[in-house]
Amino acid sequence: MIAARSAPEVAAVRAADRTPEARGVARDRVRLLASSATGDADRSFADLPELLEPGDLLVVNESATLAASLPAEGPFGRFRLHLSTRYGPDLWLAEPRWSGARPGPLPIPDGLRFRVAGVRATAVARFPGIPRLAFLRFDGDLEAAMARDGAPIRYGYFAEDAPLAAYQTVFATVPGSAEMPSAARPFTPRLVRRLVRRGIRFARVVLHAGVSSLEDGDDVTGAPPILPEPFEVPEATCRAIREVRGSCGRVIAVGTTVVRALESAFHGGEVRPSRGFTRRYVSPAQPVRSVDGLVTGWHAAGTTHLALLRGLAGEGIVRRSYARARELGYLWHEFGDSQLLLPGSGRPARGAGAYFALERPARARSAW
Amino acid sequence: MTGRRRLAVVTGASRGLGAAIARLLARERYDLLLTAREPRALQAIATELRGMGGCVATRSGDVADPRHRRAVAAAVRGRGRLDLLVNNASELGPAPLPPLVDYPLPALEHVLRVNAVAPLALVQELADPLAAGRGLVVNITSDAASGAYPGWGGYGASKAALELLSRTLARELAGRRISVVSVDPGDLRTAMHQAAFPGQDISDRPTPEVTIPFWGWLLHQDRTAISGQRFRAQADRWELPA
Structure with a gap:
């Protein structure tokens, strides 16, 4: 939206x-x-x-x-990954952000590998017209990662850690x-x-x-x-x-x-x-x-x-x-x-x- | 992830939609066999995609040429199994697009050979490896297949033929677990689209990357469930059959 x-x-x-x-x-x-x-x-x-x-x-x-907000780490440091939509078993559309309150884009070129809550991720492609959103491929159990390390997505105006x-x-x-x-x-x-x-x-x-x-x-x-x-x-x-x-x-x-x-x-x-x-x-x-x-x-x-x-x-x-x-x-x-x-x-x-x-x-x- | 890498054949892969699909497939860790008529442009995309770590082979040639198709089939047979065949290479026909009453018939026969006969011929050549890989055949079509747009009669007739071939193949090959779909990518800012509108500004059309979300979706659907369907990549919904 x-x-x-x-x-x-x-x-x-x-x-x-x-x-x-x-x-x-x-x-x-x-x-x-x-x-x-x-x-x-x-x-x-x-x-x-x-x-x-x-x-x-x-x-x-x-x-x-989903507990769709996950801690992530790339070559440029720690960031937050918001999962958006699951396209396939290992393919998600997601939004890398500096934090819940601070949007991207982050320097994540196609092909970059990084870690999301301990799971290896690879940037597959940008979403057309919206470069802050990327298709990512995961090698590992993302559901377990969400259960372990995920939090609900929360934006800047919401003050409570619910x-x-x-x-x-x-x-x-x-x-x-x-x-x-x-x-x-x-x-x-x-x-x-x-x-x-x-x-x-x-x-x-x-x-x-x-x-x-x-x-x-x-x-x-x-x-x-x-x-x-x-x-x-x-x-x-x-x-x-x-x-x-x-x-x-x-x-x-x-x-x-x-x-x-x-x-x-x-x-x-x-x-x-x-x-x-x-x-x-x-x-x-x-x-x-x-x-x-x-x-x-x-x-x-x-x-x-x-x-x-x-x-x-x-x-x-x-x-x-x-x-x-x-x-x-x-x-x-x-x-x-x-x-x-x-x-x-x-x-x-x-x-x-x-x-x-x-x-x-x-x-x-x-x-x- | 371990296990066998998947193999995809993409025709007309040197530019436009074919190159965009090949790029996504490389990132999705398919090994690729790419074809196009122009060897230099084909090498350029292959070099780019090899940088992503996958195995990328090329065969330059015209899909309407039986020798070229046999060379493609020979390369695939070495792998044994084919997961995906994207029949993307297409011939627009004479430009500017002639009305049917003036359409040069040798040109019409060539359009039909490239757009309808060649995709079927590739399915024939590759049926065994496709069956071994429970493969998906994607035939790129166009709204010209049903639009009856003046000037588009030759190209449209070839795509209408391709769509019927797709639907029939889907039924005939279900027993061999080969799935077949048609995909209309919608208007795109490509060399072919420019050729159809010579001298016109087509910069309002989106680049082929606009179809990436659709391919991401399609490639992860249950293949037997989608077989026989026609999809529009730029539509507001991609629906599975009931």
Whole structure:
């Protein structure tokens, strides 16, 4: 994901520099702004069951966060290696950094050999357009190295040395994300039980999020704005989506990773079983067709996340709700507060009765 | 890591996409047999890649020439097993690209020979070592194979033929555990692309290195799972069959 270019509004937001637990807030008690076409309501994440309707479907990302930040040593000294995406048994896309707070590029020419947490690594190739990212080949057990010496990736604005468990969501079962799929972080077993009792259904996808720390100066012109990331949308999820659509429920993605996975699996008018790598970019120019709503965090200006929100909800709702969240002192970033975006609700029925009022305008707009 | 080093054959490897693929394969520790028509350019890339520590052999010649193909096959047979064959060498045809109604037929036959017959002939020559290595054949194709773009009819017809050969070979060779895919690399800033647009500025096209992430992905997929597929290296997703 592309990071903010120092936009003026970035300074105005409050970043969560610690976990909610360290702030004295339970995971499921972070603030939640419920945003629809008609307005924004300042609620708690624990209110989610009442904000949804029986028959709604929440689609969650099962990707678990890796201890992807590893100590490394090259001919120029010690540095930090952030693993981003696994391409093969021994091949990773990774970001060598001077430290968590200090990005590269580091002097690592193709072919250079160095050590990462005791494992031998060889630089294979630069990522096109983003020379700070390199494909690396490892000779050794990187999973053992992560278990032994790895730490979750942490950037400069986050002050707490939180354990890997703080970076896992309740749905995390498939290790592979360099950065936490953070939208689902506030879900707790207790909240999931309340949602299920309310008649909310769950379905799963996997999308392993790579590093998001593209910085000023990256040449992204002509390069895709999102790195290729592994994803899988299983048949059971497609079936659940079909059933929910058939009964007028809403499909609500938990996180932008889920939207990108579902959009990547959207063929011929519906979500189909799909797996591979995706760098699908969702924006107003390529709007969302697969979901009706989104549970997400608060994203920095200029990011691809924000473009996705505009592609889902439209410029007006995003602008209005972001202004409201700033006024209310919401906390930004992956350990901050949340938003429930249901752009299609709150609209007046358009002449065809309640049944069709539940059909989203975006579906009517799509090609089929 | 111990064990046998893998062997890859890349045709048209002296420049452009073929050189970019060869570079990645060398870093991925493949031994290489590289071919191209121009011996000097071929030697230059081989010298560069030998600096990476691998074994790099060359055979200069035209893939449309049966003697050249036999020389390639003889070199591979010495190793016994072939892991990867990249049929990258391609012939654009006359430039500027003539409309079909004016297309010189000898030139069309040459385009078909280089782009469709020669890749099949190499698969025929190398089938045994490919089977021994559970090899993957990558045939480089183009969106011209289906685009019906004016001027691209000759080149496009050759690539359409190549894609059907690929899909059929994938089925026919599944029992011998040889996998076959087509890859459309997308528009690239290469000598061939420049020849198709003489006098035009093509600097807005990306260099062949833009396809490196795709090759990194493709080479680590389960080969039997991808066999018969067509991929677009610059697409926003690389999908495995359901």
